[in-house]
Each structure stands twice: as C-alpha cells, then as structure tokens.
Amino acid sequence: MPENLSEFIRELSEIYDPDSNDNYISLYLYKKTDRKFINRRIRTCRSILKGDLLKNFNDTIEDIEVTLKKNISDNVAIFASHKHNFLRYLPMSVQIKNLLIVDSSPYIRPLARIQDEWESFTLLLVSSNYAKIFSVSMGKVNDTKKLSADIMNKHKKGGCSQARFNRLRKGAINAFLSEVAEALQDRVDDRIIIAGPGTPKIHFIDMLPKETKDKIIDIVDISIDDEKKLLKESVHLISEREQRESHKAVQHLKEEILKDGLAVYGPKETLNAVKNGQVELLLIEKDYKFHGWICENCQVVGEGTKKLCPYCGKKTSEVDVLEEILEFAERTDAEIEFTDDEEIADLGHVGAILRFK
Numbered sequence: 001m002p003e004n005l006s007e008f009i010r011e012l013s014e015i016y017d018p019d020s021n022d023n024y025i026s027l028y029l030y031k032k033t034d035r036k037f038i039n040r041r042i043r044t045c046r047s048i049l050k051g052d053l054l055k056n057f058n059d060t061i062e063d064i065e066v067t068l069k070k071n072i073s074d075n076v077a078i079f080a081s082h083k084h085n086f087l088r089y090l091p092m093s094v095q096i097k098n099l100l101i102v103d104s105s106p107y108i109r110p111l112a113r114i115q116d117e118w119e120s121f122t123l124l125l126v127s128s129n130y131a132k133i134f135s136v137s138m139g140k141v142n143d144t145k146k147l148s149a150d151i152m153n154k155h156k157k158g159g160c161s162q163a164r165f166n167r168l169r170k171g172a173i174n175a176f177l178s179e180v181a182e183a184l185q186d187r188v189d190d191r192i193i194i195a196g197p198g199t200p201k202i203h204f205i206d207m208l209p210k211e212t213k214d215k216i217i218d219i220v221d222i223s224i225d226d227e228k229k230l231l232k233e234s235v236h237l238i239s240e241r242e243q244r245e246s247h248k249a250v251q252h253l254k255e256e257i258l259k260d261g262l263a264v265y266g267p268k269e270t271l272n273a274v275k276n277g278q279v280e281l282l283l284i285e286k287d288y289k290f291h292g293w294i295c296e297n298c299q300v301v302g303e304g305t306k307k308l309c310p311y312c313g314k315k316t317s318e319v320d321v322l323e324e325i326l327e328f329a330e331r332t333d334a335e336i337e338f339t340d341d342e343e344i345a346d347l348g349h350v351g352a353i354l355r356f357k
C-alpha cells in the first residue's frame with residue numbers, strides 16, 4: 001500500500017468511469033468493527049441502484065468486505081470498483097468521518113484535507129553522540145532511525161595533552177554528525193524540525209547542504225530524554241504552521257484579486273483555470289459543497305442540474321463541483337489549502353492563485 005499520501009491522492013484523482021456511471025465506491029471508515037454505519041449505507045444504496053450499477057455495487061462491496069477482514073488498521077479509507085478491477089486502501093491514523101459514497105470517480109476530498117491539515121515531516125533529535133530521526137505522517141510516527149557513537153568524555157584521562165584530547169574529541173563528534181547528516185538527507189520530506197540540547201544541533205545545521213537547510217521549519221531546544229514531549233510539540237508546531245499558511249494564502253488571494261493579478265475566484269472561473277493547468281495554489285472552503293454535474297466523457301463540469309451532456313449528449317453524473325475542482329487540481333500538481341476563513345465564503349467558496357494568466 002502507498003507510502004506517500006500525496007502520490008496516493010494523485011493516483012486516485014486520475015481515475016474515473018468514462019461513461020459517468022456511478023461505479024466507484026469510496027468508503028471512509030472510522031471503526032471497521034462498527035458495522036452499523038456501513039450496513040445502513042449499503043441498504044440505502046441498494047434500494048436506489050438498479051441493473052448493472054446494482055450488480056457492480058454488490059460485487060464491489062464484496063471486494064471491500066474481503067479487504068476489511070484483512071489485518072489492517074481499524075480506521076481505513078477504501079476506494080474500489082469491481083467493474084474496473086480496482087481496489088486501493090489506506091490505513092488512517094487520524095480520526096475520520098464515516099462516509100460511503102457511490103460516484104463516477106473516487107471521492108478524495110477528505111484525504112486531501114487530511115494531507116493539508118496533517119502535513120508529514122521529519123523530526124531529528126540530535127546531541128553530540130546520539131541521534132534519532134522520526135518520520136511523522138498524519139500525526140503519527142511511522143518510522144524511526146537511531147544513531148549513536150562512543151564519544152569520549154569532556155575531561156581527559158591519562159596520557160595525551162588536553163589540547164590533543166580536545167582535537168580528537170571534536171573530530172569524533174564531527175564524524176558522528178556527518179553520519180547523521182547523511183541519514184537525514186535520505187529522508188524525502190519537505191519539512192524538517194531539528195531538536196536537541198544546547199549547541200550540537202546548531203553545529204549540525206551548519207554542516208548541512210543548503211537545500212536541506214532550506215527545509216528546516218523549526219529548531220527546538222530540548223533534552224534528549226524528552227522524546228514524548230518533543231513529538232507532541234512538533235505535531236502542534238506543524239498544525240499551527242498550517243493555520244498560518246492557510247490564512248496567508250487567503251490574504252495573498254485577496255491582494256491578487258484587488259490588483260487584478262494572478263488570481264481567480266468562484267466555482268466557474270476556478271474550474272476553468274484548474275482545467276487549463278493554470279492553478280498554482282487552490283483555496284477551498286472546508287465544509288462547503290456545490291451542487292453540479294459532470295460528463296466524464298468530455299470531462300466537463302457545470303453548476304446546477306443537467307441530465308445529459310450539452311456537448312456529447314451522454315448521461316451525466318451528479319457531483320460536488322468543489323470535489324471536481326479538487327480532482328483537476330491534484331492531477332496538475334497544484335498546492336491545496338483548505339480554509340474556514342470567512343473571506344473565502346464571500347469570494348464564492350473557492351479561489352486560486354495562478355501560475356500564469
């Protein structure tokens with residue numbers, strides 16, 4: 001299963017049923033043992049779907065049940081379509097809202113929001129003879145690497161002169177820190193927090209190449225034994241940073257709109273821009289939904305209701321326009337910020353900073 005949430009979302013965003021048939025099930029399940037929610041949604045969907053769609057629904061649910069019986073995390077998101085021989089799942093370490101959605105493509109909005117709110121990062125705890133590297137995603141540590149070195153004590157014993165002893169000790173510390181620097185550079189995260197007691201961490205940062213240095217978002221002064229406290233603080237730091245970033249993004253959007261610069265707002269303009277690959281940063285109001293339709297054949301989306309596509313005449317599928325904008329944005333590698341800033345509501349619940357106009 002996927003290691004990287006953004007790659008996973010990107011993969012899902014590319015998938016749809018070309019005939020606009022509601023053949024994909026997206027299931028977000030907070031406690032897979034709690035059957036009440038899923039049973040109720042299955043009954044509801046069965047009472048509405050007919051013919052081939054009902055058959056595919058039942059077959060897909062069977063595939064999903066097989067996956068749920070596997071030894072996977074209690075919280076999970078599953079995306080599947082039996083007809084398209086497709087099933088992907090992702091264990092979740094954060095609390096998610098139960099959802100079962102039948103649509104012509106996987107429903108990625110909750111995942112995209114988790115990715116925005118729980119940015120993954122690398123945390124390094126370092127002293128002159130000990131280091132631990134944590135990879136944190138969705139607020140949980142999913143990998144650690146420990147390094148340590150036998151470094152002589154500050155005060156010399158026996159033989160050599162104090163000056164020679166100091167030189168040897170310094171050399172040993174440097175060798176250890178370069179080893180840590182190498183291990184840190186093996187990590188792919190774009191955000192790094194460096195923590196540890198006193199000056200070794202500062203000395204360590206000086207040793208890093210510029211491109212790794214640029215990824216450091218915070219430096220925390222903390223004792224090497226305070227691992228638990230550090231992890232908690234780091235997750236908090238990251239979430240505060242995310243809130244600041246989404247506020248900044250809204251302000252940036254407003255400035256660009258005022259000077260008629262590189263920005264669009266409202267569902268229609270934003271949709272056009274995102275389909276043209278113009279969007280650098282997409283801003284979406286957290287819980288807002290826009291009723292609309294999609295023709296998966298033409299990849300055309302509109303507001304309101306339309307049973308048949310005005311371009312090709314094929315059947316359309318009902319959608320949330322913001323979800324469709326989000327899927328296009330993911331396909332074109334745009335950055336995505338969810339916000340509950342009131343100002344985004346006034347601007348039509350969605351907007352974007354553009355790469356070009």
Ligand SMILES: [Zn+2]
Nearest residue numbers: 295298309312
């Ligand atoms: Zn069409």
